[in-house]
Amino acid sequence: MASQVITNSLSHLKKYFGYDSFRKDQAEIIEHVLSGKDALVVMPTGGGKSMCFQLPALKFEGLTLVISPLIALMKDQVDGLKSNGIPADFYNSTQTPEVQLEIKSKVANRDIKLLYTAPESLSGLQEILSETYISCVAVDEAHCISSWGHDFRPSYQQLGFLKKSLPKTPIIALTATADKTTRKDILKQLGIPKAKAFLSSFDRENxxxxxxxxxxxxxxxxxxxxxxxxxxxxxxxxxxxxxxxxxxxxxxxxxxxxxxxxxxxxxxxxxxxxxxxxxxxxxxxxxxxxxxxxxxxxxxxxxxxxxxxxxxxxxxxxxxxxxxxxxxxxxxxxxxxxxxxxxxxxxxxxxxxxxxxxxxxxxxxxxxxxxxxxxxxxxxxxxxxxxxxxxxxxxNPPRFFDAKLIAQKALSAVARAKQKEPMGMIIDILRGAKNAAIYDKGYQNIKTYGIGDGISWRDWQHYILQLTNLGYIEIAFHRGNALEFTPLAKKVLFEDEQVWLTKPKQDQVSSSQPKQTLKSSNLFTQLKQLRMQISIEENIPPYLVFNDATLKEIEKERPLDENEFKTISGVNSLKSEKYADSFIEVIEKFNTKKIQKTSTYDQTYALFQDGNSIEDIAKTRNLKSTTVISHLCTLVEKGKPIDLSKLVSTSEVKKVQNILKEIDYEGALKPIFEALNGNMSYEKIRLAVTLLKK
Known part of the structure; x- marks a missing residue:
């Protein structure tokens, strides 16, 4: 049963979001929520938290109510869902009473799958806050509920009533930043103490x-x-x-x-x-x-x-x-x-x-x-x-050096100033500064005046901060940030203790810094221009058309028909239908030499004829297996003698043949995919159609 849930969820993942596989923990979380259980999801920003409630929302019979702290965030999420063909809306105080009433009618008629709102707006949704309408509640930015969290919002603390009003409805709390104390408090405040916690890696490796x-x-x-x-x-x-x-x-x-x-x-x-x-x-x-x-x-x-x-x-x-x-x-x-x-x-x-x-x-x-x-x-x-x-x-690991003399000079200056001065004045004493503050207090007459004039102001700051971190000096914030000794300072001044410090980085432009992250080719630039054009026409942000990662994959794979375009990560059925032709046209214009197009198909053909499997060809050519299959189908359509029957079973071909008898086939595979309830991959359908044509 569980595997069936995931299989069905995978078909929705590709159809609506354009991805072929789940990220770590997503499948388990989705299965858990769909089984009606409460959950706490701690996942890094950009790690795919939203998918953990957006995809289940498509499968629940009723509405998924999403509690979100900011109006702008709601609009952004709803725009993204609509661009993927998912019915969603938001409800907040900026809307007119007429618009608010219309949204509640949509909920009652089951016309939307997700509704975003802020905690403050829940009072206006009283008539739909029942299990007749709501199948799931998602509390986004859940750390806002805890006074132990870094972004506490009192309005979030009223959300405990949701579990009392909707006892059988699963609640999923999501956050990117919550330590152990905050996590416990979130579960307590929401009234879901037994919720399963899913803790993903916090590491954003990129x-x-x-x-x-x-x-x-x-x-x-x-x-x-x-x-x-x-x-x-x-x-x-x-x-x-x-x-x-x-x-x-x-x-x-x-x-x-x-x-x-x-x-x-x-x-x-x-x-x-x-x-x-x-x-x-x-x-x-x-x-x-x-x-x-x-x-x-x-x-x-x-x-x-x-x-x-x-x-x-x-x-x-x-x-x-x-x-x-x-x-x-x-x-x-x-x-x-x-x-x-x-x-x-x-x-x-x-x-x-x-x-x-x-x-x-x-x-x-x-x-x-x-x-x-x-x-x-x-x-x-x-x-x-x-x-x-x-x-x-x-x-660029730091290099340590013997800094005993520097430490002794700094600590001596603190001592001569009777531990009454802040860091800036201590550095001025060490460097022999000739300013009014020095002369007013007579520091030009003490023994340590000017003993560090060969070291820059910035470098002295670097060394004194390190001495503070190492526990030789403390900052007395209650006494104008004066520098004071700790017991360790005496060991350096009177017992000749060794001190190791790091040299400050010169120039601070950082040779360690990676170079520009995206190396833009002419094709990538043209794909971005097309994305901007679509963005303006449809009045949605460019990244909601396709994000940069999807454009980079389009640039690399250079799909030349709609089936190849669908294999790109981030391309769902709706976006493929809407945008494939435009992007393929840009690619074809870029690939002015037809020989390039022919050679890539011929390479695939030669490897297949030599007895290599689809997986081996994909690995050898650094392509996706779906792209290899697309190449083979195109070659068959152009008359190449290739036996595709090894790649798709007779029963699968028969199923496609029966569907073709029932629909008006105009070349698109989506109607066949949908008629088969998503139980056969696009690649298998493509192979079957190619065999039937032959």
């Missing part, structure tokens, strides 16, 4: 992790972006003012950048977001208010202009890059000033100790000299046994 010191940030960002001229990305800033300044500076440098923050009028925010989603704006400089409401799959990079306040926020924000599975970059800048500002924010706040501990963890991550991915995943309870090889530390 994202290159990099951290740099916030020195000459604008120049560093400019160099970073010059390598990614046509790629979309998000730059997160701590303040509204910073977003506007960075957007202005980048625009002056020739980049298409816009600022986004909560202080802008809602209409302007919506317009900016839409221009980004529709690829009209390349860069968004935003506060963390931006991003949760979009599902744009071709974001190629995320920059943190300031260090985030915790690792949960960092993880969620970098997860907005590379959702199509192609390579992406996450670049974080960090500074001493960021830590100071966050300390002020969380002073006397709720859960102050928890927030301080989380701030310490991300500070350790930023200043790490070991594999960053191991630190990040370890925080979420996932422990790698080897270094990742795909972060700045792995690509």
């Amino acid at each position: 994202i290159f992790l990099e951290v740099r010191v916030a020195d000459k940030r604008l120049k560093q960002i400019e160099n970073f972006l010059l390598r990614r001229k046509d790629e979309a990305g998000i730059a997160y800033c701590l303040s509204r003012k910073s977003t506007e300044k960075l957007a202005k500076d980048l625009t002056k440098k020739g980049f298409k950048a816009k600022a986004y923050h909560a202080g802008l009028p809602s209409e302007e925010r919506s317009k900016i977001q839409e221009e980004f989603v529709y690829d009209k704006t390349q860069i968004i400089c935003a506060t963390v208010a931006f991003g949760m409401g979009i599902d744009k799959s071709n974001v190629r990079w995320v920059i943190h202009y300031n260090m985030p306040k915790n690792l949960e926020g960092y993880y969620q924000e970098i997860g907005r890059a590379g959702r199509d599975g192609l390579q992406a970059n996450a670049l974080m800048f960090h500074s001493y000033a960021d830590v100071i500002q966050y300390k002020r924010f969380i002073e006397n706040s709720m859960n102050q100790k928890v927030q301080e501990a989380k701030l310490d963890r991300i500070k350790q991550f930023a200043e790490a000299t070991s594999c960053r991915r191991r630190i990040l995943l370890g925080y979420f309870g996932e422990h790698l046994t080897e270094n990742c090889g795909f972060c700045d530390v792995c690509k």
Whole structure:
């Protein structure tokens, strides 16, 4: 029975979403939900969480109600579902009473399979909140329900009533970021303590992790972006003012950048977001208010202009890059000033100790000299046994040197300043700065004045931060951020203890950084232009036509008929029907030399005639087996003597023959596939049709 559920789900997966196989854990989760059981799904951003309730929704008799925190996210998800031929809608406070009534009528008449709404709007849906209409409830961004989570929303805490109102209805809670405490709280608050938890790997292997010191940030960002001229990305800033300044500076440098923050009028925010989603704006400089409401799959990079306040926020924000599975970059800048500002924010706040501990963890991550991915995943309870090889530390390991003399100079300066001064003043003392603050306090007369003038200000900052991390110095936040000794400092000053530090990275342009992620060929550029044209005609974001990963596969495989086009990952039946001809036309124009087309078929023919299996040919030629079968069928139609009867059984041919007697066959395989209830693959149908024609 279980295998039958998965088999049927697979046919829906290809038909509506264009994929041939499930990602890790998806099949098990879908089977669990379809059996009517509650579930908690913790899966990384871009890992396929939505599929875990969208596909079951197609098989449930009634409605799947999706609780989502942001209106923009609902619209985005609904647009994506509609573009795949799935009836869906959203219900929220921005709609007129007439529109809201129409949506409720659709639910009552079973005209839609998924309905998205926010917790605040549930009161308006009282008349349909019954098991007469609802077959499943999905709570997206479920960490919002917990005060232990990093993005707590009080409105989510009312959702516990759903299980009481719908006791037999499965509830699936989904999140990308939840530690053990938060996971327990989600289940308790939703009233589903016995729900099965599905914990996928947190690892986003396609994202290159990099951290740099916030020195000459604008120049560093400019160099970073010059390598990614046509790629979309998000730059997160701590303040509204910073977003506007960075957007202005980048625009002056020739980049298409816009600022986004909560202080802008809602209409302007919506317009900016839409221009980004529709690829009209390349860069968004935003506060963390931006991003949760979009599902744009071709974001190629995320920059943190300031260090985030915790690792949960960092993880969620970098997860907005590379959702199509192609390579992406996450670049974080960090500074001493960021830590100071966050300390002020969380002073006397709720859960102050928890927030301080989380701030310490991300500070350790930023200043790490070991594999960053191991630190990040370890925080979420996932422990790698080897270094990742795909972060700045792995690509360019730090070199340690004997820094006892540097440590002694720094600690002596702290001592001579009587442990009353912050880092900036200590560095000025060491470098022999001639400014008013130094002279006002008479520091030009102490013994340590100028003893470190041969080391740059930035390098001294690098060394003192390391001494802080190693436990020789503490920052007294309650005394104007003054540097104080710990007991370990005395060992360096008076017991000659050895100290090993790392050299700062020079230039910070990072030779370890991977080169531009997408190497665009002329064909890929033409495919993107066609995608944009379709996007404008249909008024949907380009990535909802096809994401970059699908375009890259089209570029590689170069399908030359609709059957080959259907084999591309991300191409479903509806999209194949709508777009195949247009994309094939672009490919054919690109392949002006007909000999190229002939030679690829001849290579397949020669290998098949030599007795190679379909799988062997596919492996040898680096093609999909479906493409090989398509080649063979085309060769038979052109008169080549190939025996296809070994590839499809007589009974399968007979089934197709019987269907052809009942329908008006005009060359499309979809009507045959549907008449057979999806129980025969397109490849088998193609083989049978080719044999019958012969």
